[in-house]
Amino acid sequence: MSRAAAQLASFLRAALRGITASPLTSGIAIATIGVTLVLLGAFALLVANMERMLDDVGDALHVTAFLEEGLAPEAQRELASKAATVEGVASVRIVSKDEALARFRGGVGRGAALLEGLSENPLPASLEIGLADGYRSASGLARVSGSLDGLPGISDLTSGQDWVEGYLRAIALVRGIGWGLAVILALATLLIVANTIRLAVLSRRDELEILALVGASRAYVGTPFLLEGLIQGAAGGVLALLLLYAVFRLVLPGFEFGLELVLGGVAPRFFTASEAALLLAAGSGLGLFGAAAALASESRP
Amino acid sequence: MKLGPSRFLGRRRPREYAGGGRKAAVQLYHVSKSYTAGHYALRDVSLEFGRGEFVFLTGPSGAGKTSLLKLIFAAERPSEGQIVVLGRNAPRLGPAATPPLRRRIGVVFQDFKLLPRRTVEENVALALEVVGAPRRDNRAKVFAILKQLGLQHRRFHHPLSLSGGEQQRVAIARALVNEPEILLADEPTGNLDPELTVEIMDLIAQTSTRGTTVIVATHDYGIVNRYAKRCVRLEGGRVVEDAPAHGATP
Structure with missing residues (x-):
């Protein structure tokens, strides 16, 4: 030793x-x-x-942009293309009024019977906007939402920013x-x-x-x-x-x-x-x- | 003879000692020590002890003998004056430099100061362990010094199972195992009967013949007279006499 x-x-x-x-x-x-x-x-x-x-949760974070009522499918596609060029946006998918209703029916289960009495589909079409790496955070959500806000054809924006x-x-x-x-x-x-x-x-x-x-x-x-x-x-x-x-x-x-x-x-x-x-x-x-x-x-x- | 380092020049030099002519091991220059304001344990003490010299410090209780030893051992600092021990300015040594000086000094006390839970061998080896000496070498050195003091058969015993004389011999063995240049003994026979007193003092006296400076504090004038060595008498913290043993007054 x-x-x-x-x-x-x-x-x-x-x-x-x-x-x-x-x-x-x-x-x-x-x-x-x-x-x-x-x-x-x-x-x-x-x-x-x-x-x-x-x-x-960050992996599932996205921004939903609700479209103005009556926006033509061509205008929707044009808006989707514009949104795709915004910094921090990785993907854009158009969710039509029909698809939104179908999702809603699937989500509420037995409560879907309540929708039977509706004369027309009340749900708006929307853009489901996925976020690029580095933007899946509260600040990322805020930046992307800010860039999308004000684009003609978008009536409202929602994201998980407040929750995050x-x-x-x-x-x-x-x-x-x-x-x-x-x-x-x-x-x-x-x-x-x-x-x-x-x-x-x-x-x-x-x-x-x-x-x-x-x-x-x-x-x-x-x-x-x-x-x-x-x-x-x-x-x-x-x-x-x-x-x-x-x-x-x-x-x-x-x-x-x-x-x-x-x-x-x-x-x-x-x-x-x-x-x-x-x-x-x-x-x-x-x-x-x-x-x-x-x-x-x-x-x- | 020349006394003291150059910094003493221009001031009054320490009093010459009876056995002068040898290189100094300890020099005290106008040393005073006060523990409480206005009360001096030592007052204006100037002394010099040569290498290999045997000196008795005598005087009644409270004369300042133990204080003087503590100052030499750098356990205390003087209130005034200078102390040079083995060429080092003892009071000015920092915490790192004091232990190496102490390793060159062996100390023996009246109450032995042995560790009761350690064996005789371990107690003596302590002085070697603190300098980080290899344990194998330590055992050989410890055995040699214990044999020299007639304690080799007791090396695995604990101090409390030994007689007073044996315990003091263990303390002496611990003080000598490092081959110190100075041996300080504070009333080393104070707890011993007359026969053991002579035995222990003979052992201490032998060490000075090997070149070790020996300073023994005692108020036992029987011992002082028996050994006919230099005797410094203290009273009230002052040196009142510095002469060979036959010059001291009991």
Whole structure:
């Protein structure tokens, strides 16, 4: 074993000795980091899944341009050709009055009987306008709608723009709440980890005094405590991942209606390996930073 | 003899010591130490200890012996004055430079300061571990010093299972395992009976014959008289006498 590896192994042994020497305080620190990361992870999962749902919806986004009553088929085709030249438009399809009625009948099912009494078809002809890549978003919808608005022969335009904007606001709100909670909880966690390490420093004051006597450097004295914080943080991260996975697998399927409401039928997914690693890194960072803060305050004269 | 580095020129030089003529290991130049305003643990102390010299610091409790050792060991900073230890301006050393100086100094205390949960071997090896020495080399060095102090058969015992004399020998082994240039001992026999006192002091005295500067703080004049070495007597934080042991007054 190289000298550096032997030194690291020695530091790790010291860190683990420190954790096992006061299991209760270490356990509290790990649990606190775990709870913080569970909340942070839950919000991150919700936001990630909502964004994924928006991606799925984006593929189906289109603009419907309703045509003026009585517009001749030739004029409709001319208008469709014009619309196809608008920037952001990928496809244009003419939906005749008859096709619109047929779709309506298919959509309402048994309620179609109500249409039997109508003397004429009340539905207008329309253009179904598909969006090019890069325009399947709220801003894309707005730009395409703006360009189409005012074209002669178009009486009205509808798109999912309002819905998309509302959903984006919801995602931003969830993300904001998540970040706010994360910052508050991270600060609280840092305090708890720092106090845990400070207690460890105080309980080993005699040992540290002797280490100073024999000429131990600050790095030699401090590294085991930093590793202790790092290990506690990583353990908190593992705990959070296990808890989140358990909730995802065992509890979430029981809330099908709520999921349908929020995710619109998109199957929720768990963290990818890199996202899970990021959560572990966040835990380790919390532990390390807490330990560093404790050491800094303890070494202050 | 010339005393002190060039920055001392133009100011009053430290008092010459009885065994002068050797290169200095420790120089104190008008050193004062005050822990509370107006109360001095040390006052205007100027001393020089040569390399390989054996010196007793004597005086009643509160005379400033321990404060002086702490200043030499860079555990404290003087309120006034300069201290040069092994050529380094000790009070001005930063956090990174202090440990390397301490590794050149062995320290022995009255209460041994051993780690109760570590074995004798581990306690002694601590002084080697902190400098990152390979563990295999450490074991050989630790065994050698323990054998020299007659403790090799106790190396796997824990300190609390040893007698007071054995514990102090472990502390001495830890202080010497790095072959320090200075050995500081603060009342090293304070907790020991007379027979063990002689045994421990003989061990400490031997180290000075190998070129280590030995500074022993004690208020036991029986020891001072037995070893006929230089003796610096402190009272109220001031040096009141600096002479060979037979010159000290009990």
